[in-house]
Amino acid sequence: xxxxxxxxxxxxxxxxxxxxxxxxxxxxxxxxxxxxxxxxxxxxxxxxxxxxxxxxxxxxxxxxxxxxxxxxxxxxxxxxxxxxxxxxxxxxxxxxxxxxxxxxxxxxxxxxxxxxxxxxxxxxxxxxxxxxxxxxxxxxxxxxxxxxxxxxxxxxxxxxxxxxxxxxxxxxxxxxxxxxxxxxxxxxxxxxxxxxxxxxxxxxxxxxxxxxxxxxxxxxxxxxxxxxxxxxxxxxxxxxxxxxxxxxxxxxxxxxxxxxxxxxxxxxxxxxxxxxxxxxxxxxxxxxxxxxxxxxxxxxxxxxxxxxxxxxxxxxxxxxxxxxxxxxxxxxxxxxxxxxxxxxxxxxxxxxxxxxxxxxxxxxxxxxxxxxxxxxxxxxxxxxxxxxxxxxxxxxxxxxxxxxxxxxxxxxxxxxxxxxxxxxxxxxxxxxxxxxxxxxxxxxxxxxxxxxxxxxxxxxxxxxxxxxxxxxxxxxxxxxxxxxxxxxxxxxxxxxxxxxxxxxxxxxxxxxxxxxxxxxxxxxxxxxxxxxxxxxxxxxxxxxxxxxxxxxxxxxxxxxxxxxxxxxxxxxxxxxxxxxxxxxxxxxxxxxxxxxxxxxxxxxxxxxxxxxxxxxxxxxxxxxxxxxxxxxxxxxxxxxxxxxxxxxxxxxxxxxxxxxxxxxxxxxxxxxxxxxxxxxxxxxxxxxxxxxxxxxxxxxxxxxxxxxxxxxxxxxxxxxxxxxxxxxxxxxxxxxxxxxxxxxxxxxxxxxxxxxxxxxxxxxxxxxxx
Numbered sequence: 001x002x003x004x005x006x007x008x009x010x011x012x013x014x015x016x017x018x019x020x021x022x023x024x025x026x027x028x029x030x031x032x033x034x035x036x037x038x039x040x041x042x043x044x045x046x047x048x049x050x051x052x053x054x055x056x057x058x059x060x061x062x063x064x065x066x067x068x069x070x071x072x073x074x075x076x077x078x079x080x081x082x083x084x085x086x087x088x089x090x091x092x093x094x095x096x097x098x099x100x101x102x103x104x105x106x107x108x109x110x111x112x113x114x115x116x117x118x119x120x121x122x123x124x125x126x127x128x129x130x131x132x133x134x135x136x137x138x139x140x141x142x143x144x145x146x147x148x149x150x151x152x153x154x155x156x157x158x159x160x161x162x163x164x165x166x167x168x169x170x171x172x173x174x175x176x177x178x179x180x181x182x183x184x185x186x187x188x189x190x191x192x193x194x195x196x197x198x199x200x201x202x203x204x205x206x207x208x209x210x211x212x213x214x215x216x217x218x219x220x221x222x223x224x225x226x227x228x229x230x231x232x233x234x235x236x237x238x239x240x241x242x243x244x245x246x247x248x249x250x251x252x253x254x255x256x257x258x259x260x261x262x263x264x265x266x267x268x269x270x271x272x273x274x275x276x277x278x279x280x281x282x283x284x285x286x287x288x289x290x291x292x293x294x295x296x297x298x299x300x301x302x303x304x305x306x307x308x309x310x311x312x313x314x315x316x317x318x319x320x321x322x323x324x325x326x327x328x329x330x331x332x333x334x335x336x337x338x339x340x341x342x343x344x345x346x347x348x349x350x351x352x353x354x355x356x357x358x359x360x361x362x363x364x365x366x367x368x369x370x371x372x373x374x375x376x377x378x379x380x381x382x383x384x385x386x387x388x389x390x391x392x393x394x395x396x397x398x399x400x401x402x403x404x405x406x407x408x409x410x411x412x413x414x415x416x417x418x419x420x421x422x423x424x425x426x427x428x429x430x431x432x433x434x435x436x437x438x439x440x441x442x443x444x445x446x447x448x449x450x451x452x453x454x455x456x457x458x459x460x461x462x463x464x465x466x467x468x469x470x471x472x473x474x475x476x477x478x479x480x481x482x483x484x485x486x487x488x489x490x491x492x493x494x495x496x497x498x499x500x501x502x503x504x505x506x507x508x509x510x511x512x513x514x515x516x517x518x519x520x521x522x523x524x525x526x527x528x529x530x531x532x533x534x535x536x537x538x539x540x541x542x543x544x545x546x547x548x549x550x551x552x553x554x555x556x557x558x559x560x561x562x563x564x565x566x567x568x569x570x571x572x573x574x575x576x577x578x579x580x581x582x583x584x585x586x587x588x589x590x591x592x593x594x595x596x597x598x599x600x601x602x603x604x605x606x607x608x609x610x611x612x613x614x615x616x617x618x619x620x621x622x623x624x625x626x627x628x629x630x631x632x633x634x635x636x637x638x639x640x641x642x643x644x645x646x647x648x649x650x651x652x653x654x655x656x657x658x659x660x661x662x663x664x665x666x667x668x669x670x671x672x673x674x675x676x677x678x679x680x681x682x683x684x685x686x687x688x689x690x691x692x693x694x695x696x697x698x699x700x701x702x703x704x705x706x707x708x709x710x711x712x713x714x715x716x717x718x719x720x721x722x723x724x725x726x727x728x729x730x731x732x733x734x735x736x737x738x739x740x741x742x743x744x745x746x747x748x749x750x751x752x753x754x755x756x757x758x759x760x761x762x763x764x765x766x767x768x769x770x
Contacts, residue, residue, distance in 0.1 A: 023081040033095035034121065042068040046117050050126050053137045057101050058119060066118040069126065072096060076108045097122040102136030104128050146304070151331050153198025153275050158304050160192075185280075185324045191303035193279035196326070200271035204349035205337045209330075210268055212261075214359025218366050220254030224728060225370045231721040232377060240717040244724065251728050258363070273331045277301060283321045301327065308335040312754065313343065320763045327764075340764020352754045357743035360736040367732030374729060378722040380630070383708045386693040388723040389415030391716035398689060404452035404625045408703045412692045418707060419689040420627060424449035425682045428456055428674065430620055440611055441670040442618065444677050449633045449686055453624030453702075458678045459617040461610040461671060466530040467537065471603045471668055476523060478515045478592055515592055517585040521576045528573070530602075537602055545602040552594035555582050600666050607667040626704040633688050 045067045054065060074094020081088050091098050091105075093112050099122050107129045116123035126133040146159050201209070227247035231240045262269055279302035299307040299314075307327065313319070313336075328338040338344045378384050398417035401407040412418040427448035469475065517523075527549075531542035546569040556563040557575050566572045566582075575582040587595070627633060676682060690709035697703050711719075 019081065023079070026079055027090075029095050030090065030092055030097055031121075033092075034097060034123070037070070037072065037094075037096050037123070038118065040070045040072075043071055043115065044069045046126065050133050053133050054101060054117075054124060054126070057099060057124070063119040063122075063124075065124055069115050069117055070123075072098070072114045072116045072123060073112060075110070076112055093123075099124045100128070101125065101133060102131075102140050104131045104136060107131035149195065150275065150305075151273070153195060153273060153331070155195055155197065158193045158195065158302075160304070188278070188280045188302065188324045191280070193277055193302035193304045196276040196278055198273055198275050198331075199328075201274055201330070201337070202271075202346045204346035205274070206269055206271060208337075208345050208349055208354075209272075209335075210262070212356040212359055214258070214362050217254050217257040217359075218362050220250055220257055221363065221366050221370075221728070221732065224248075224250035224254055225366075225373070225725060228721045228725045228728075229373070229377065232718040237714075237717070240721065244717060244721045247721065248724060251724070258359075274328050274337055275331055276326065276328045277305065278324065278326045279305070281307070281319075281321055281323060281325045301325070305329070306334050308333060309339070310336070310345065312751075312758065313339065323763075325764055340762075342761045343764050348754065352750050352757070355743045355746035355750055357740055357747050360740035360743055363732055363736040364740055367729050367736060370725065370729035371733060374722060374725045378719075378726075380708075381722070381726055383630075383691070383693050383711050384719040384722040384726075386415045386691050386708070387711050387713075387716050387719035390417065390691060390713075391720055407451070407625050407705065411695050411703055411705060414692055414695060416692050417690065418692050418705070419687075420451070420705075420707070421687045422451055422685070423683045424451040424624075424627065424633075424686050425453070425455065425621060425684070426633075426677060427626070428618070428620055428677070430618070440608065440615065441667055442615075442674065443670075444673060446632045446634060447629055449627045449688075450621045450623075451625045451627055453621045453626075455680075455682070456621045456678045457617075457619035458671075458675045459614045460675070461607065461614060461668075463607060463610055463668070464530075464533050464535045466526070466533040467603055467606045469526050470530055470599050471666070475526065475599065476517055476592070476595065477519055478517045478587070480515055514586050514588055517587060517592070519583070520585050521573075521578055521580075521583055524573045524576050537606060541602050541605040545598055548598035548601075549595060552591050552598060553585060553587065554591070555585065557581055604667045607671070611667060611671060622700060623702060626698070626702055627686075627688055628694075628704060628706040629688060629690070629709055631709055633686050634684065 046065065046069055051065065057063075058065060072093055074096075077092045077095075078089055079092070080090055091100060093114055098114070098116065099119070101124065104125050109129050112129055114125050114129075115127040116125050118124075125131070142159055148154075149156070149158060224247045227243050227250055230236055231243035231247060233240075236243060282300045282302070283297060284300055285297050299309060301307050307329065309319075325340060327336050327340075329336055337346065374381075393415060398419045399412050401412075401418065401420045402422065404422065407420065426444045426446040427450055429443045429445045429448075527542075527545065530536040531539075531546075537545065550566065550569060550572055553572070555566045555572055555575060557566060557571070558564075558581065566575060572582065574580070576585075577583065688707055688709065690707040691711045692705060693708050693711075694706040695704065
């Protein structure tokens with residue numbers, strides 16, 4: 001990953017150097033082109049009117065134009081350089097820097113013919129293709145007059161930007177004058193627009209424009225969660241208190257932004273001017289200049305004003321395209337607040353009060369993201385809450401309990417530290433959670449210890465001796481073949497040639513030494529006895545065991561000098577008789593493991609049936625005090641072989657806590673451990689010290705206390721930040737989840753009523769003028 005980042009950085013640096021070289025090369029060409037252009041022939045001198053029209057562009061840059069007008073032609077190119085958010089761009093024609101006044105940029109063509117005057121290090125355009133400097137100034141003045149009339153709401157027709165329409169004294173063609181005389185709306189068909197009056201927004205129109213917001217509050221919540229997250233870092237432990245305080249203040253600020261509306265004096269709530277206008281409503285498809293396949297359909301009043309209708313108004317079939325309409329538009333964004341005499345934003349606001357659900361959905365998403373993040377950062381909220389409670393209550397001294405009665409009479413409070421020391425018994429898990437992994441055998445879970453309670457009752461299993469014999473350690477008497485081991489060791493020494501020994505090679509060599517199973521006829525007889533015993537192996541289990549043993553042993557016999565495989569159990573038993581070929585088997589370690597595995601499965605098939613019948617007779621331990629911990633409860637010393645241990649290892653249990661004899665995972669061994677745990681041998685000394693994360697009583701009235709030994713007191717501030725994080729996130733999800741469902745339901749009902757009302761309204765055309 002670091003290599004990829006380095007490569008990307010080097011690539012960006014090289015690209016930046018390349019861009020700078022290209023930019024400086026073009027600037028050098030621009031300077032050379034300007035130097036050559038100064039020698040171009042002079043066509044005429046600039047007029048005083050043209051010089052006056054250029055003054056607004058020259059004064060701010062302290063430029064002085066030359067009086068000589070020259071002709072410049074060539075391709076237009078805009079190039080520059082961007083660095084860290086700022087950019088420098090240059091407009092050139094024929095590689096000469098040019099200054100384009102007014103709207104000259106709109107007249108650029110692939111090949112350009114221009115008249116320019118020199119001003120410092122650039123050329124100022126006074127004519128460009130169809131652009132003329134004086135006409136451009138007039139268009140700018142007319143645009144300014146139109147903008148001023150629109151903002152002030154001056155009654156009358158909006159001036160046109162074209163030269164003919166701007167000349168109020170220009171003669172109107174007789175045909176046009178006749179049509180206007182007979183049809184008053186004819187002038188609107190020519191694209192004219194009248195301003196009828198101006199007013200300010202009503203309170204309802206202000207509310208519809210401002211809405212309820214929610215983005216500021218959402219960003220404030222994100223800031224609060226980020227501060228709380230940073231407060232949990234180990235690197236910020238020295239300032240974690242200040243970061244958590246900042247996160248708390250940010251959360252309170254976010255809640256205040258959520259519930260409070262902007263004051264009436266806020267800039268966003270100030271009434272905006274609204275102009276009432278009259279003109280023809282046109283729907284025009286505007287082709288995107290950069291992509292001709294993209295078309296944007298826009299609404300216009302005449303040819304001067306764009307119109308933005310509320311979305312639910314545009315979806316109706318009664319929008320009077322091509323008719324003369326009256327509308328009231330905000331001067332700031334041309335959004336409509338009324339449309340004819342029956343279409344009004346204020347009226348809809350009063351009759352169909354909107355229900356805002358978007359802000360609640362936004363905050364719900366923020367809360368869900370925060371819960372997901374804190375669940376990954378602190379998966380144990382109960383322990384974090386207890387640690388935070390200890391920090392707030394300044395609880396530092398641990399309460400010491402030496403007797404179970406003392407703990408039952410006065411249990412430690414939640415969030416305090418406690419130390420228990422005594423003798424207890426690991427609990428037997430009767431919930432069935434561990435039975436899925438242990439074929440129905442209840443597991444011993446030492447993350448729960450019963451202190452001073454009654455001993456459980458585990459019944460004995462009535463397993464036939466013939467089956468128990470198959471599980472004995474001496475059922476197969478396997479020893480290494482010493483002659484073969486000596487031969488392999490000699491070969492290794494020759495191959496090593498006096499070099500240092502290789503432990504891995506020695507292990508592999510030992511694994512390759514075959515084993516000799518002596519007296520296999522005895523083992524065959526014991527298997528036959530277990531199969532013939534009525535209470536022993538079932539016929540199916542017996543057949544499966546014999547088949548698996550023959551496959552694993554892969555024995556052969558000598559018939560007429562040819563080694564022939566043994567295919568039946570009777571043939572294997574005959575060849576294993578005393579003095580026969582297979583009386584002493586030679587097996588590899590893998591073959592021996594397969595044989596032992598098949599024997600264990602056969603024994604387990606009988607034991608499983610006995611266990612299923614004995615499970616209802618188990619009486620769990622009762623009384624005393626039940627201690628619980630996320631990690632294994634026990635003392636610090638390592639258990640000796642033969643001591644009881646648990647079947648369910650806690651997440652943090654040391655490996656040394658598991659006794660050697662507990663590695664046997666057979667059903668019989670597990671049941672034997674259950675029986676041993678129910679005796680006096682099952683009582684073991686323990687020491688449990690940590691933070692109390694929960695306490696109470698179970699259904700039988702037995703007190704229980706959960707103590708977490710892994711919670712570090714140095715992480716109390718981080719725990720406080722996690723708890724605050726959980727509270728903020730849960731509050732966001734709970735409050736906004738309910739409000740979102742409520743507002744969504746209200747909004748759906750409002751939308752249905754509003755659509756029904758819109759369907760009955762008349763079209764706001766000529767018949768619906770104010």
